[in-house]
Amino acid sequence: MNFQQLRSVREAVRRGFNLTEVAQALHTSQPGVSRQIRELEDELGVEIFVRAGKRLTGLTAPGVAVLPWVERLLLDAESLQRASQEFTQGQSGVLSVAATHSQARYALPTAVRDFRATHPHVRLQLHQGSPEQITQMLLTGVADIGIASHVLAERPELVALPCYRWTHAVVVPEGHALLDGPVTLERLADYPVITYDTGLTGRDSIDGAFSRAGLKPEIVLTAHDADVIKTYVDLDLGVGILASIAMDEDHAHPRLRAVDARHLFPINTTSVAVRRGGLLRGFAYEFVETFASHLTPDVVRAAQQAPSDTQQAPL
């Protein structure tokens, strides 16, 4: 068993069982990949891939059993390398962070600014994606840190640590009738609503609040991000419901007014997620601490070991 064999298997699965592609990705020849896979299969004594004639079409039962271990071994090998890079490269290297739009646009900028000031030699990579994409980036090792307001760690391979809590705000054009008197769910439901797509930025908690109140608001537009919502509220298409952080002093809008809606919708929690059992470079832990000061390197490392629910760090 060697790592090239494992890499070949992992890439073969990732690239839809096309060994020609795998060869390109691994910078080697196609017969080479074919051999690596065959050799591993021989050594283990099982067929990992289903072969339809001379074409790979899927995973066999043993393949399914073996694959998680292949991926784990390769991720662990990276952790080992990171462990030594800590000593060779000091405070330099690459840090890859995946976040949803809301986080990247409103929560992360100050953390990124501060981090770049304290860690000038770290190349920071930011990837935007849906919660599912972020999960995937963490699992494949594309990203080291994931940040989203959605539960990321439904997978045992990941640990999520709560960072901060936030609430929604209602946004209307200046002089809107809703501004006269207190905002209630009932009054809100009288207007067309503009808010996030399902699964994004606390949309679930918005739906939940309305349905618990027996209300069915007319949702006229769903968007990926607060900027789009604000744009259409400005065009008077409806009333916006978005994360209040998107309307704070730094992101005020000349013609729009925000009303705090924490009394209407449940509190949401933004979490940082990392691979369970993995190792990150020291500065990765420092980035998390910059983003959420209570998530010190020790806290995050302990959560990654996580014998019990240590990951429930206090907010």
Added chain:
Amino acid sequence: MNFQQLRSVREAVRRGFNLTEVAQALHTSQPGVSRQIRELEDELGVEIFVRAGKRLTGLTAPGVAVLPWVERLLLDAESLQRASQEFTQGQSGVLSVAATHSQARYALPTAVRDFRATHPHVRLQLHQGSPEQITQMLLTGVADIGIASHVLAERPELVALPCYRWTHAVVVPEGHALLDGPVTLERLADYPVITYDTGLTGRDSIDGAFSRAGLKPEIVLTAHDADVIKTYVDLDLGVGILASIAMDEDHAHPRLRAVDARHLFPINTTSVAVRRGGLLRGFAYEFVETFASHLTPDVVRAAQQAPSDTQQAPL
């Protein structure tokens, strides 16, 4: 990076940095081992071992950081092989169980008998040891399953699952004065006591009960196991305190009488421990189930993944 390099590093640490020994253990030449280590160090860019001239004397700081990952990679590689053996070897293979004397002598025999009947092609290896030795055997991969009445899983690399609860019994020769009337801690403390060594078979809970009652019994003999205790009680050296399972119908003694002491000492728990995150052969899970029927394969596997304290299975 390759597995032979990792094996060389691991063995070098285990064998006290003597590469000549390592070479013998790995069935290779000593210069070979030397090279493997040097190559890994070159690739990682760090020195793993402290060299005093031409002699290895210890681990460097990077070495300490890297070693856990080396061990984890090698254990994972074994898990991968086990995953495929499940398909090649079916219900045959080797199962290594480590247990304390008490467990091996009184609790395990029926499980072993039943397991051998249902799994005739599994070669069962039993290792006796102290709780610390059992922990070590699990960590190094010598044993797959550990059984002890002592907390084994103080280490994050292990998961412990409670199997059954048990209490102590007081053992005296036939006609002993203690048999007249109820047994209390106070009356017990009037006699010389024979019981287990510190750290073994609930000795801690015995000490605790006496000290809470403000009593200091005279302990005239401490033993590793119940058989020794019974022998000396029979010689009238004192009053025995041992696990009640050692005096049940199957292990009754012609001249000795047991008195239940569950009202005197705290309840003890015997646990099964396995490596967290590891994979065992199917029959290993079945052995655990044979030993403790509520610890089904699914329960144990879930505990090994253990995002939270799922390992607290009901008794």
Added chain:
DNA sequence: TATCCTTACGGAATTCGTAAGCATG
């Protein structure tokens, strides 16, 4: 001086890429 690690060297085994073969959609 005995033990133990490193360096040097040569043969053997492995590895890998090119080219040809063949099955599938």
Added chain:
DNA sequence: CATGCTTACGAATTCCGTAAGGATA
């Protein structure tokens, strides 16, 4: 017939063990 995996083969590389060298307790 274009795509894609396997087999075949030869060259290059890597690997590994023996033998010699040097350092330490």
